[in-house]
Amino acid sequence: MVLSTGTNKIKTAVFISGTGSNLKSLIKFSKLKKSPISINLIFTNNKLAKGLKYGEIFKIKKKIINYQNKEIAEKKILNELEKNKIELVCLAGFMKILSKKFIKNFKGKILNIHPSLLPKYKGLNTHERAIENKDIYSGCTVHFVNSKLDSGKIILQKKVNILKKDTPNTLGKRILVQEHKLYPKAILKIFSL
Structure with missing residues (x-):
């Protein structure tokens, strides 16, 4: 090969x-x-x-x-x-x-993947904050990086439902699975524009 x-x-x-x-x-x-x-x-x-x-x-x-x-x-x-x-x-x-x-x-271009649906929950402890606020879903975001934390133009997002029994750890694991799919999709989207 x-x-x-x-x-x-x-x-x-x-x-x-x-x-x-x-x-x-x-x-x-x-x-x-x-x-x-x-x-x-x-x-x-x-x-x-x-x-x-x-x-x-x-x-x-x-x-x-x-x-x-x-x-x-x-x-x-x-x-x-x-x-x-x-x-x-x-x-x-x-x-x-x-x-x-x-x-x-x-x-060049700088991209970031963030484990929340920006602009919600910039920074750290995103899963804890989403669960504490009794959100029904969270997710992940790929965005361009600018000089403000987690504030650049959003390229793609993916929603993930928050289950009643979720802990920050279980939610984080399910979101991570989606991150792995979202990042390549976002890159394809940028370079096909």
Whole structure:
């Protein structure tokens, strides 16, 4: 089986901080013929991020960035993005907020996936907040990143019903399944516009 080398695909970097399940689904998606992207770089701020193993499995260059000094960290990331001709950044559970300066200096597109139906529940603990407020559904959102937290233009959303017996954990797991489907769909939507 010959995998497409993705020579004419959009060079993409994925930023993670944890398990990398969205990274894994994006890598699988990038291998499909219909996919407009190739994943060329993985960044993390967490050297223990479980998602780094996908870099090894799929032979993708990975970079661990020390975030003690945000300005230095972001300069390093921007240099790598430029060096590798990255045109798209996908944030996938990246637990650092990119500065306005970074967003302005990166000349491509930056996307994020968020586990709520934005504009509801920006930031953290989205599932707890949805359950506490007795919402009947929650979901996930893929959006463009701008300088305000979780406020960029929405690309796609997917609703997930909240069950009476749901805990933040069970709800989170069901939403994650949808995230894995939504992110590739959102990328297809942007690049078919």
